[in-house]
Amino acid sequence: MIPVWRDVLFWVCAVLAVVTGIAVFRVDSMARATFALLASFVFAAGTVMLLDLPYLGVLVILMMIMEMVVMAVFMIMYMMNPAGLMPMTMVHNPKGSLAIAVGTFVLLATGVLLVPWPSSQAPKPEDPTMQLGEALMGDKMLVMIVLGLALFATMVATVVLATHRGRYDRYGDRLERKRPQDPSRGGLGR
Amino acid sequence: MVEQTPWWGGLLLPLVLVVFALAAASFDSVLAAKAAGAPRDFARPLRSAAGLLVQQRRGTLAADSLLWRAGGVALLIAAVLASAATPLGDWVVGDMSVGVVWFNAMEVVAWAAVWLVGWGANSAFGLVAGYRFVAQGLAYELPHMFALITAAVGAGSLRIGDIVAAQDGLWFVVWMPVAFVVYLLSVLGMAFFRPFDQATGADAAGGVLAELSGVDRLVFVAGRWLLLVSGAAMAVPLFLGGGHGPLLPGWTWSLVKTAAVLALLVWAGRRFPTIRVDRLQEIAWMVLIPATLLQALFVSVVVVWG
Numbered sequence: 001m002i003p004v005w006r007d008v009l010f011w012v013c014a015v016l017a018v019v020t021g022i023a024v025f026r027v028d029s030m031a032r033a034t035f036a037l038l039a040s041f042v043f044a045a046g047t048v049m050l051l052d053l054p055y056l057g058v059l060v061i062l063m064m065i066m067e068m069v070v071m072a073v074f075m076i077m078y079m080m081n082p083a084g085l086m087p088m089t090m091v092h093n094p095k096g097s098l099a100i101a102v103g104t105f106v107l108l109a110t111g112v113l114l115v116p117w118p119s120s121q122a123p124k125p126e127d128p129t130m131q132l133g134e135a136l137m138g139d140k141m142l143v144m145i146v147l148g149l150a151l152f153a154t155m156v157a158t159v160v161l162a163t164h165r166g167r168y169d170r171y172g173d174r175l176e177r178k179r180p181q182d183p184s185r186g187g188l189g190r
Numbered sequence: 191m192v193e194q195t196p197w198w199g200g201l202l203l204p205l206v207l208v209v210f211a212l213a214a215a216s217f218d219s220v221l222a223a224k225a226a227g228a229p230r231d232f233a234r235p236l237r238s239a240a241g242l243l244v245q246q247r248r249g250t251l252a253a254d255s256l257l258w259r260a261g262g263v264a265l266l267i268a269a270v271l272a273s274a275a276t277p278l279g280d281w282v283v284g285d286m287s288v289g290v291v292w293f294n295a296m297e298v299v300a301w302a303a304v305w306l307v308g309w310g311a312n313s314a315f316g317l318v319a320g321y322r323f324v325a326q327g328l329a330y331e332l333p334h335m336f337a338l339i340t341a342a343v344g345a346g347s348l349r350i351g352d353i354v355a356a357q358d359g360l361w362f363v364v365w366m367p368v369a370f371v372v373y374l375l376s377v378l379g380m381a382f383f384r385p386f387d388q389a390t391g392a393d394a395a396g397g398v399l400a401e402l403s404g405v406d407r408l409v410f411v412a413g414r415w416l417l418l419v420s421g422a423a424m425a426v427p428l429f430l431g432g433g434h435g436p437l438l439p440g441w442t443w444s445l446v447k448t449a450a451v452l453a454l455l456v457w458a459g460r461r462f463p464t465i466r467v468d469r470l471q472e473i474a475w476m477v478l479i480p481a482t483l484l485q486a487l488f489v490s491v492v493v494v495w496g
Contacts, residue, residue, distance in 0.1 A: 031257055031309050038302065055288045055348070062295035066331070069301045069324055129288060129348065184468060188476055 010050055017043035028087040030075050038068040055129040192277045192351030192432075194285040203283050204270050210423070211415035212236065214452050221460040242408040250311050250401050258310025261303045262406055265413030268299035272420040275350050279433040279441030282351065289350035290342050293424055294335065297380050300417060301327045304382065304389055304398055307410055311401035319397025323382055323389035325467045329474035330379030330386070333372045336482035340369040340489050341428040354432030361431040365492070368485040370429040372478055377421030377455065379470075381414055384459035388467050422452040 020043065023036040041064040049057030079088065091097060125131045137144060170180035195202075215235035223231045275282065275289035286292050301324060308320020342348050344366060345356035353362075363370045382389040390397040402410055426432055426447040433440025465473075 029254065031254065031306075035257065035260075035302070035306070054286060055291060058288055058291045058295050062291065062298055065295070065298045065302050066327075069305055069327075072305065073321065073324060127287060188472055 006050055010047055013043045013046035013050070017041075017047070025090045028089065030079055030088060030090075031072060033090050034068050034072040034075060038064055041068070052124065053128055053132075055132065192280055192282050192285060192354055195281045195283055199281060199283045200274070203273055206278070207270060207273055207416050207419050207423075208412075210419040210448065210452060211412065213449070214419060214456050215415055217453060218456045218460065221457065225460065239408055239412075242404060242411075245404040245407075247404040247406065248401065250313055253312045253401075254310045256310075257306045259406060261306030261308075261310060262402075262410035262413060264299055264306070265303035266409055266416065268296045268303065269413050269416035269420050272296035272417070273423055276420070276423045277350055277354060277427055277432055278444045279439060281441065285351060286349065288348045290338050290348045290353070290428075293350075293420075294338055297417065297421065298327075298331070300380050300382075301331075303413070307402065308389070308398040311398075313401045315395045315400040316398050319389045319391065319394050319400070322391075322394075322397070322467050326379055326382070326386060326389065326470060329467065329471045330376040333474055333478035333482045334376035334380070336479070336486055337369040337373040337376065338428070340366050340482065340486045343486065343493060344489050346493065350427050350432075354427045354434070357431040357434060361429065361434075363429040366429065366485060366489060368481050369489075370425070372482050372485075373425060373429065374451070374455065375478070377418065377425070378459065381418035381421060383414070383418050383455070385462040385465045386470065387459075387464055391464060418455065419448075419452060422455055423448045425451045 017040050020036045020039040024033045024040065027033050027036060042061055045057045045060035045064070048060060051057075165182075167175065167180075170182060171177045172181075212235055216232045219234040220230050220232060223229060272293050274284040275286055275292045284292075304323040305320040308316040308318075308323070310316075341353055341362055344362050345353040347353060347356075356362075378384070379386040388394075388397070390399045394400070399407065399410070423444075426444055430447045430451070431443075433444045435443035435446075438446075
């Protein structure tokens with residue numbers, strides 16, 4: 001790609017990511033706030049793709065769409081007004097949070113500009129996705145396996161704790177029923 | 191062997207998809223007419239589209255028009271972009287090194303799009319149906335991803351061109367039949383097409399379609415058909431050998447195979463009754479996910495030791 005276009009695309013993505021990020025706190029509906037945040041993530045993914053990291057960029061888009069849709073469901077569910085259809089605000093303690101947000105942004109931006117970033121003379125890898133996979137899965141394989149197990153155990157534990165009806169509700173106190181008794185029929189074997 | 195087309199390939203892609211979508215909709219209407227004992231009606235999709243174009247938009251009280259319209263437009267655009275990675279014979283619009291992930295990311299847009307269209311109308315039926323689709327997404331998406339991963343593992347690459355090249359001798363459908371079937375099921379699910387059409391179910395007055403009218407409805411329904419076409423077209427390079435085939439040139443084989451997969455999906459939609467989302471949820475997690483995991487394990491073992 002011509003370097004000029006790269007610059008143009010970067011600035012378009014960067015500015016829109018910040019603008020939609022600000023919109024999250026300016027809109028008056030939870031649905032709009034959620035999808036403004038999604039737009040912000042998608043534009044951020046655009047800048048990642050400009051770094052020739054297509055796998056990470058596309059993955060950010062993929063994961064963020066799924067996450068934001070699920071988040072919209074939960075955010076609207078937990079809102080204090082019925083069904084989240086009434087106007088709302090995302091901001092609490094406006095002055096304090098604004099000061100913290102601007103302070104953090106200035107701090108990080110100054111850091112980005114002041115840090116002497118290393119420049120590498122090494123040629124770009126043929127396939128950065130492969131290199132990333134080897135970096136993560138090569139000598140860190142044990143860590144990744146343990147992490148995976150821990151995450152999986154957490155998920156199972158959360159579901160077990162959160163489930164409304166366990167097997168004793170479904171199959172009886174002595175697990176004597178052949179077929180589970182469920183409030184709604186359907187699915188497997190019923 | 192799969193090569194990127196010049197820039198105008200991107201302009202041709204939507205046209206090809208629209209032709210396929212119209213043909214599929216026409217076939218669907220013929221099947222419907224046959225089931226009803228009515229005379230065959232090839233032109234119904236075109237007539238409906240023309241009717242929607244001139245229809246005046248209906249509004250609802252306190253609708254979130256921005257999100258409502260954004261949902262339909264996002265579905266349409268994502269359906270076309272999903273096919274950017276799909277090769278037609280030897281040509282592909284975007285020869286991406288992560289084509290499989292790109293396709294996956296674009297069809298996941300349907301989650302957001304359908305929920306937004308359901309939400310935007312400020313109608314109870316639309317809202318219920320939007321949530322139904324998110325639940326359906328949680329059912330079909332994991333088996334779908336495992337099916338995609340299985341094809342990528344078989345070729346050892348996320349590039350669609352490499353996956354096609356790996357099927358030079360043996361099509362993936364032969365040794366990944368489970369992944370292929372699950373993929374087709376999930377395509378029907380992601381396009382909320384019958385029998386997974388509870389998001390537009392008659393039991394909820396049309397669901398997300400309940401309040402959609404005029405151009406908005408046309409955009410959304412067209413997006414749904416294009417998504418179905420995109421999904422069917424991607425089954426060809428992933429499992430059916432892409433443009434590989436005797437005698438005929440590659441692009442003809444791609445078209446023929448895509449048409450066959452699409453016809454099968456539309457026929458299945460007319461053949462089977464709607465499956466409730468909660469029922470699908472249990473089937474997906476208890477049957478489809480373990481089945482696709484075993485399929486992925488089998489393919490991984492073959493790739494490592496084969």
